Amino acid sequence: MAHAGIPDMIEIDELNHATILWNLHQRYFKDDIYTYVGPTLLAVNPFMALDKKYPPSVIDDYKQIMMAEDNYLEVMRKLPPHTYAIAAYAHKQLIVTKTRQAIVIAGESGAGKTESANQAMAFLTSLGIKNIDKSKGDLAVRILSTNPVLEAFGNSRTARNDNSSRFGKYIKLYFDKDDGLCLGAEIKNYLLEKSRVIGCTAVERNYHIFFFILRGAEIAAA
Amino acid sequence: MANADGTRKPYSAFRYLATCNDMRTFKDKDGNDVKESMEARDIKDYAELAAAFVSLGFPQAEIDAIHDVTAAALHCGELQLDPSTFDDGKANTPVSITSTATVKQIAKLLGIQDY
Numbered sequence: 001m002a003h004a005g006i007p008d009m010i011e012i013d014e015l016n017h018a019t020i021l022w023n024l025h026q027r028y029f030k031d032d033i034y035t036y037v038g039p040t041l042l043a044v045n046p047f048m049a050l051d052k053k054y055p056p057s058v059i060d061d062y063k064q065i066m067m068a069e070d071n072y073l074e075v076m077r078k079l080p081p082h083t084y085a086i087a088a089y090a091h092k093q094l095i096v097t098k099t100r101q102a103i104v105i106a107g108e109s110g111a112g113k114t115e116s117a118n119q120a121m122a123f124l125t126s127l128g129i130k131n132i133d134k135s136k137g138d139l140a141v142r143i144l145s146t147n148p149v150l151e152a153f154g155n156s157r158t159a160r161n162d163n164s165s166r167f168g169k170y171i172k173l174y175f176d177k178d179d180g181l182c183l184g185a186e187i188k189n190y191l192l193e194k195s196r197v198i199g200c201t202a203v204e205r206n207y208h209i210f211f212f213i214l215r216g217a218e219i220a221a222a
Numbered sequence: 223m224a225n226a227d228g229t230r231k232p233y234s235a236f237r238y239l240a241t242c243n244d245m246r247t248f249k250d251k252d253g254n255d256v257k258e259s260m261e262a263r264d265i266k267d268y269a270e271l272a273a274a275f276v277s278l279g280f281p282q283a284e285i286d287a288i289h290d291v292t293a294a295a296l297h298c299g300e301l302q303l304d305p306s307t308f309d310d311g312k313a314n315t316p317v318s319i320t321s322t323a324t325v326k327q328i329a330k331l332l333g334i335q336d337y
Contacts, residue, residue: 136279145274152271157260162246197295205242205260208267209292214233215261216268217289 007081008036034081041086045112054082059126062088066127066180072096083116087123095180110161117171118147124173130181143173143185152212154192157205166193166207238299294331300324 005027006012012019020037027035028044031053035042061079065088068075072092076085090101103120105113125140136142151163158164168190174183200206234240250256275285302321309315319325329335 137277141277142279145277148267148270148274149278152267157243157246162260199238200242202241203243205244206239208264209271210236210239210296211233211244211260211264212268212271213289213292213296214231214236214239215264216272 005030005032005035007032008038008077009042010036010038032080034083036081039089041081041083043083043107043112043116045110045115058082059084059123062123063127065089065092068092083119084123087120091124091127091175091180094175095177098177109158109164114151114155114163114165117169118144121147121171121173125182128179128181130176130179130183132183139182139184143182146185146187150187150189152209153207154189156193156196156200156207159201159203163208166196167191236296236299238296290331290333294328297324297328297331301328 005023007027009015009020009023012023024035024042024044027033028046031046031050033044033046033050035044062082062084064079065072065076065085072089076089079085086103090103093099094101105116105120107113122144125143129139131139150167150169151165154167155163155165170188170190172186172188174185175181176183196206205211233242233244244260245257246260247255247257272285275288280288300321301319301324304318304320307315307318
């Protein structure tokens, strides 16, 4: 019988490499890919879609954190760990403390940083949008549409990851300080791996876009 | 990108992409390794990209220009140089390009006047 695993590792009496890895291992095999260490979230890439465990509707569970009064930390701790909880916590802190918040996503190649960032963006834009200029279309859709564009030109296939970001990005989301609705987004890109345009090793691919236009463009045009 | 007769050029026709590894391995429901070309995914992702360009509000002329520049980069990988004209920078003379058709194609895509 597998141990249930501990959702917040701060509660482990004896914290060391072995206990941390053992706990993550126990949880990973139950598809519990998220684990807290205090205010930090550890996400382990499942390398598959976990639609059963995390259906799109879970996004609404984490909106309780936004609805909560001063006890939002308790509400957050009662829910299973998730990227959405971190995004919700950051947004709640933004409203409560009126100070800027940052979510730092770090990890090695293929760890799931890009997906985590997309999840956080999806959550934050789902909270409500102030569409100032309606003629340009739905702002939430436009903010999320930046991802496929940046990934087509800036992502490639590496030995370890079929969709590896070959650039860093800094996404700024602006929110109204009173009602917390999203006002817009700004993205800064850093350090694209330019050498890949010239060529890549045999186990990798060049940037997705070259394959996209060779394989997809004609069908779309026809 | 079509040939003159309207057929599709495979990516491997481009020397520049020919060495890339296009096969991905994944596990099926029974845990067996399956190898698959990324083609189906590329086609799906291209459709997503095309839709994203539109929802971001790119005018068609800009979308076309982005395609043209990307295609030009692809054709740049096909340029052939004449090694007999290469002098290691001693005489400071330019190296000749033998594939003039490719140059014309690149110039056309980038909107540079025919020389």
